[in-house]
Amino acid sequence: AQSVTQPDIHITVSEGASLELRCNYSYGATPYLFWYVQSPGQGLQLLLKYFSGDTLVQGIKGFEAEFKRSQSSFNLRKPSVHWSDAAEYFCAVDEGSGGSQGNLIFGKGTKLSVKP
């Protein structure tokens, strides 16, 4: 069965510092991978997705992620964090075939705090 691991439960970074959130997946074939962000009391917003092709994926809000098959990883990065980036971040893999996107398996999330 597919699974997603986010090793870091909580990360604190200074505003303006760089950020990397880790995500490891378990899946036999080529995975469809996603990063979502959730602000308190809000639903999930898609930051970026990887289906195939270029392993470095650009997303919204200045985020990017790199797919590394050899490490089964899909880490999220941002060169300079803003206070508004404080939120919870979820990595997800698609369970269905063909990238159905309706049946996602999520990691447990990483809460990001930003200090001035």
Next chain:
Amino acid sequence: DAGVTQSPTHLIKTRGQHVTLRCSPISGHKSVSWYQQVLGQGPQFIFQYYEKEERGRGNFPDRFSARQFPNYSSELNVNALLLGDSALYLCASSRSPGSTNEKLFFGSGTQLSVL
């Protein structure tokens, strides 16, 4: 255009009761998925519906059921509520499943508390 709307936003029930949660997808979206998010965890897939047909089901007991209406709105029903059903229930919609170009849009959820 309105996003995915869910009602109610908050709900308090007691053990053994039944609850119905509602979701209206974005106009033009025909696929609806339901997720349960327990505090401190990631969302867990419950159901996906497309064109009124169940397309996928997660590992949830038969107390959980759902349906999709001709206008593509959806209901999630939970019978015989347990304390462990307390969670944020999220609905998500997309135009259709199976396309890599599709994007899943989430509602803000219904916060269910079971006492």
